[in-house]
Amino acid sequence: MSSHKVVKTYEEINEKIRAGSVVVVTAEEMIGIVKEHGACEAARHVDVVTTGTFAPMCSSGAFINFGHTSPTLKASKVWFNNVPAYAGLAAVDCYIGATEPCEEDPLNRVFPGEFNYGGGHVISELVAGKSVHLKATAYGTQCYPNRAMDKMVTLNDLPMAVLCNPRNGYQNYNCAVNLGNKIIYTYMGVLKSKAGNANYSTSGALSPLFNDPYYRTIGLGTKIFLGGGEGYVSWYGTQHNPGVPRTEGGIPLKPAGTLWVMGDLKQMDARWLVGVSILGYGCSLSVGLGVPIPILNEDMARYTAVSDDEIFAPIIDYGIDYPTGKAKPLGQVSYAELKSGSINWNGQVIPTVPLSSMVRAREIAQTLKSWIQSGRFLLTQPQMSLPS
Amino acid sequence: MYEKMLILKFPRTNVQEPIVCNLAKNFDLTFTILNAAISPRKEGQMVLQLSGSPHNFDEGVRYLRGRGIIVSNAGEEIRRNDEKCVHCGSCTAVCPTGALSIERPEMLVVFDQEKCSICKLCVSVCPPHAMELRPAENGETQPE
Numbered sequence: 001m002s003s004h005k006v007v008k009t010y011e012e013i014n015e016k017i018r019a020g021s022v023v024v025v026t027a028e029e030m031i032g033i034v035k036e037h038g039a040c041e042a043a044r045h046v047d048v049v050t051t052g053t054f055a056p057m058c059s060s061g062a063f064i065n066f067g068h069t070s071p072t073l074k075a076s077k078v079w080f081n082n083v084p085a086y087a088g089l090a091a092v093d094c095y096i097g098a099t100e101p102c103e104e105d106p107l108n109r110v111f112p113g114e115f116n117y118g119g120g121h122v123i124s125e126l127v128a129g130k131s132v133h134l135k136a137t138a139y140g141t142q143c144y145p146n147r148a149m150d151k152m153v154t155l156n157d158l159p160m161a162v163l164c165n166p167r168n169g170y171q172n173y174n175c176a177v178n179l180g181n182k183i184i185y186t187y188m189g190v191l192k193s194k195a196g197n198a199n200y201s202t203s204g205a206l207s208p209l210f211n212d213p214y215y216r217t218i219g220l221g222t223k224i225f226l227g228g229g230e231g232y233v234s235w236y237g238t239q240h241n242p243g244v245p246r247t248e249g250g251i252p253l254k255p256a257g258t259l260w261v262m263g264d265l266k267q268m269d270a271r272w273l274v275g276v277s278i279l280g281y282g283c284s285l286s287v288g289l290g291v292p293i294p295i296l297n298e299d300m301a302r303y304t305a306v307s308d309d310e311i312f313a314p315i316i317d318y319g320i321d322y323p324t325g326k327a328k329p330l331g332q333v334s335y336a337e338l339k340s341g342s343i344n345w346n347g348q349v350i351p352t353v354p355l356s357s358m359v360r361a362r363e364i365a366q367t368l369k370s371w372i373q374s375g376r377f378l379l380t381q382p383q384m385s386l387p388s
Numbered sequence: 389m390y391e392k393m394l395i396l397k398f399p400r401t402n403v404q405e406p407i408v409c410n411l412a413k414n415f416d417l418t419f420t421i422l423n424a425a426i427s428p429r430k431e432g433q434m435v436l437q438l439s440g441s442p443h444n445f446d447e448g449v450r451y452l453r454g455r456g457i458i459v460s461n462a463g464e465e466i467r468r469n470d471e472k473c474v475h476c477g478s479c480t481a482v483c484p485t486g487a488l489s490i491e492r493p494e495m496l497v498v499f500d501q502e503k504c505s506i507c508k509l510c511v512s513v514c515p516p517h518a519m520e521l522r523p524a525e526n527g528e529t530q531p532e
Contacts, residue, residue: 278515
C-alpha cells in the first residue's frame with residue numbers, strides 16, 4: 001500500500017490530457033507553487049511538470065541508412081560533407097558522431113583550433129533541409145559489387161535517420177576553473193588563468209534529472225522533447241553513475257545520472273539541434289532536451305520544486321587536476337550563485353560564464369507544456385527504471 | 389570635432405616609439421585605445437578612437453604615415469547574427485570590454501556594439517558562429 005496522501009496514475013493524467021483539463025507547469029513555476037501551497041496541495045493540483053535544457057552534448061549522433069544503389073554497394077567508408085561516418089555496420093547503414101571533425105581540419109595544429117565543421121554541423125544541416133554531399137567507398141563483394149557512390153542528399157532522400165545520443169542530460173556537472181598560469185581552451189569553454197572565470201553548464205532548477213533525482217518517473221520508454229520533436233529515453237546513458245553523495249533532497253553533488261535518448265531525426269527542427277565549434281577542443285552538437293515529469297504523488301511535487309539554491313556544483317580545476325585525471329572538488333557552489341554572475345571562492349570573486357542556454361531551456365519547458373496542454377503529447381510509463 | 393576609429397599597424401621597428409603620446413601632444417588629438425597587441429613577430433596593432441579638429445586629425449594621420457605606420461579605417465565591425473545566437477553565454481568569458489554581457493534574471497545575452505573594441509575574440513569562441521566580422525556600415529573614407 002502506498003503511504004502517499006496523493007496518488008495518481010499515468011493513465012489518469014493521460015485522460016486529463018485527452019480531456020484538455022490537465023494542469024501543466026514548468027519546473028521553475030513549480031517552485032513557487034509548492035512553496036505557497038505545500039507539496040500535497042501542489043500534487044493534487046498539478047499533473048505534469050516540464051523541464052528543459054539546451055547545451056552542447058558531445059555524446060550525440062545519428063544512425064543513417066542512406067539506401068541502396070544500383071549496382072549494390074556495401075559501404076566500408078562513408079562521409080557526409082567530408083565528415084567521416086562510422087560504416088562498420090550493414091551495407092548502407094552508418095553512424096555519424098557529433099564530435100567528428102571534417103577531413104583535413106587542421107585540428108589543434110594551429111592552436112587553439114577552430115573546428116569549424118564536424119558531425120554536429122552535418123546533423124544540423126540535414127535537419128534544416130539542406131543538401132549534403134554523401135560519399136561512400138567499398139571494397140566490392142559478389143553480392144555488393146559497387147565500389148563507390150557520390151551524390152547530394154537531403155534528409156528527405158534518406159530512407160531512415162535516427163538521432164541516437166548515448167549520453168545527454170547529465171544530472172549535474174562540474175563548475176570549471178583554471179588554477180594554472182596560462183589561459184586554457186577546454187570543452188568547458190575558455191578558462192582564464194588563476195581562476196579568472198568559472199564556467200558551468202546545466203540549466204539548474206529546469207534541468208530534467210534534478211527534478212526527478214532518483215529516476216522515479218524517468219526510465220526506458222519515457223517520451224520526451226528531443227531536438228524540437230518527440231523522442232524517447234531508450235536506456236540509461238553512458239557514465240550513468242547514481243551512487244554519488246547527495247543532499248538531503250536527493251540532489252547529487254557530482255555528475256550522476258545520464259540519459260540515452262533517441263528519436264526520428266525527420267521530425268526534428270534545426271533550432272533545437274545546432275552544430276557547434278568549441279575553440280581548442282572540437283566540434284559538437286547543442287541538443288534541446290525536455291522531459292515531462294508526472295506528479296504521481298507529493299514526493300514528485302517536492303522533487304520538482306527544487307530551486308537553484310538547493311543544487312550545488314563541484315568546483316573542479318581544469319588547469320592541472322582534470323587533465324591529469326586527478327579531479328577533486330575544491331568546493332561546492334550553488335546554481336543560484338552561479339547564475340548571479342559571480343561566485344565567491346577562497347576569498348576571490350570569480351565571474352561566472354554559462355555554457356548552457358537558460359533562454360532556450362525555458363523555451364523548451366514552455367513548448368513541452370503547450371504540447372501537453374493541447375493534447376498532442378501523452379505521457380508514457382517507463383518499462384524499466386534507470387538504475388538508482 | 390571629428391572622431392573616427394582607426395586601425396594602426398606598426399612595423400617591427402616602430403613598436404618602441406611613443407607614437408600615440410605624440411599624437412596627443414603635437415596634434416591636440418584625444419584618443420581612446422580600444423585594443424593593442426604585439427604579435428610574436430613584434431609587429432604591433434592598435435585600434436584607436438581618435439578625435440580632434442578635422443585639420444589636426446589630417447595632420448595627425450599624416451604624421452603616423454610618415455612614421456611608416458599603416459593607417460586604415462576600422463573598416464570592419466563585429467555583428468551578431470541573431471538567427472544563430474542561442475544565448476548560451478560562452479562569449480562572455482572572453483569579451484574584454486563588456487560589450488557582450490548577460491541580462492539577469494532572463495539570462496539573455498546582450499551585445500552592445502558601442503562597447504565593442506573589435507578584438508575578435510568572440511568570433512572564434514562563439515560555439516554556433518553567431519559573431520561575425522563584417523565590413524563596417526559607415527565605410528566612409530578618411531580625410532587625407
